[in-house]
Amino acid sequence: MTQASPNHAAIDVAVGILMQPNGDVLLGQRPTGKPYAGYWEFPGGKVELGESIFDALKREFVEELGIEILSAEPWCGVQHQYPHANVRLHFFISREWHGEPQSLEGQAFAWQGSVRVEPLLEATIPLIAWLDQLRDELRFTSN
Ligand SMILES: Nc1nc2c([nH]c(=O)n2[C@@H]2O[C@H](COP(=O)(O)OP(=O)(O)OP(=O)(O)O)[C@@H](O)[C@H]2O)c(=O)[nH]1
Numbered sequence: 094m095t096q097a098s099p100n101h102a103a104i105d106v107a108v109g110i111l112m113q114p115n116g117d118v119l120l121g122q123r124p125t126g127k128p129y130a131g132y133w134e135f136p137g138g139k140v141e142l143g144e145s146i147f148d149a150l151k152r153e154f155v156e157e158l159g160i161e162i163l164s165a166e167p168w169c170g171v172q173h174q175y176p177h178a179n180v181r182l183h184f185f186i187s188r189e190w191h192g193e194p195q196s197l198e199g200q201a202f203a204w205q206g207s208v209r210v211e212p213l214l215e216a217t218i219p220l221i222a223w224l225d226q227l228r229d230e231l232r233f234t235s236n
Contacts, residue, residue, distance in 0.1 A: 116233030
């Protein structure tokens with residue numbers, strides 16, 4: 094079967110938006126070998142059995158970027174049906190972490206004010222307008 098049925102159990106995914114004091118956020122580009130290679134996303138990955146969503150977030154940031162997340166607030170949830178999977182994305186915003194991002198999976202990454210990298214994963218596209226709104230509320234200027 095190549096298409097996940099709409100009733101197929103959703104896969105929980107923990108996703109983190111690292112936000113610098115000036116409002117810039119970190120995006121990564123999916124490496125070769127993963128579905129949607131070359132697409133840009135906020136770093137994260139699937140929650141493993143028996144793991145909390147926050148623990149999954151912390152694990153993925155260590156594995157992919159060598160970053161230790163110290164704290165993060167749940168921000169929003171998005172459910173999306175891809176041809177390969179039905180995903181439930183749990184987005185967090187973190188302003189407190191240790192370390193500089195490293196490309197541990199060979200992926201590119203970029204700090205962005207107004208997000209301009211393309212293409213973005215489909216389920217992540219609405220987040221950009223919501224982030225711009227948040228940035229406006231927090232009075233970050235676009236660049
Ligand atoms: N990390 C992340 N995943 C996203 C975003 N948007 C989005 O649709 N996804 C989807 O969420 C799922 C994440 O799975 P993944 O393959 O990256 O997870 P993983 O790192 O645990 O992969 P692995 O199974 O190769 O270890 C994918 O289906 C991906 O398309 C996003 O902004 N960030």
